Amino acid sequence: MSVVCNNRTVTVIRGSSKTLRVTVQDSSETPIDISGSTVFFSAKEKVSDTVALISKNSTNPAEIALTDPTNGVAEIYLVPSDTQSLDSGRLLYDVWIVLVSGARHSIIQSELIVESSITVIP
Numbered sequence: 683m684s685v686v687c688n689n690r691t692v693t694v695i696r697g698s699s700k701t702l703r704v705t706v707q708d709s710s711e712t713p714i715d716i717s718g719s720t721v722f723f724s725a726k727e728k729v730s731d732t733v734a735l736i737s738k739n740s741t742n743p744a745e746i747a748l749t750d751p752t753n754g755v756a757e758i759y760l761v762p763s764d765t766q767s768l769d770s771g772r773l774l775y776d777v778w779i780v781l782v783s784g785a786r787h788s789i790i791q792s793e794l795i796v797e798s799s800i801t802v803i804p
Contacts, residue, residue, distance in 0.1 A: 690790055690792040690793075691792050691793045691794075691795065692775070692792070692793070692794045692795065693794075693795040693797060694760055694765055694794065694795070694796055694797070695765075695796075695797050695798075695799045696765045696766060696768060696770060696796050696797065696798055696799050697762045697765060697766040697799055697802065697803060698762060698765070698799065699759070699760065699761055699762060700759075700760040701757050701758070701759055701760070702723075702757065702758040702760070703749075703755065703756075703757050703758075704721075704755070704756050704757075704758070704777060704789065704790065705753070705754045705755050706754035706755075706756070706779060706787075706789055707754060713752075713753045713754035713755070714754045714781075715751060715752050715753075715754065716748055716751045716754050716755075716756065716779060716781070717748070717751040717752060717782070718751075718782040719740075719748070719751070719779050719780060719781045719782055720739060720740050720741060720779070720780045721739065721740040721746045721748070721756045721758070721777065721778070721779050722737075722738070722739045722740075722746075722777065722778040722779075722780075723736070723737070723738040723739070723745075723746060723758045723775065723776075723777050724736065724737050724738075724775060724776060725737075725773045725774065725775040725794050726773060726774055726775075727771075727773055727774070728774070729774060735768060735773060736760070736764045736765075736773075736775075736794075738758060738759075740756065744759065745758070745759060746758045746759065747759070756779075758777070762803070765796050768796050769796070770796050770797055770798040771795075771796060772793055772794070772795055772796075773793065773794040773795075773796065774791070774792075774793060774794070775790070775791075775792060775793070775794045776788060776790060776791045776792075777789050777790040
């Protein structure tokens, strides 16, 4: 199982919105139908941290939506409150999918760069 993502390293300005679009594919780059699946996103400072700084899943479509599930497409929504209180720097993130069959797959492991903002919008 693989994933297509415009840029696996994600940069976000603290307190801003960002959408991460992922496409889940098989090894021959054919999209996998993810209808009924659950997608999870977590970001931490270190892999060993027990609590994620940002945690989302597709049971709440305001967090992660299966926008074109028959073509394997999901969108992860980072909203201002996700990063507003974070210090600028590098986080680690991953994306997992649990298919209807119960099979669990890690589809992305990469970095989330939080940059400082000049303007702070309350």
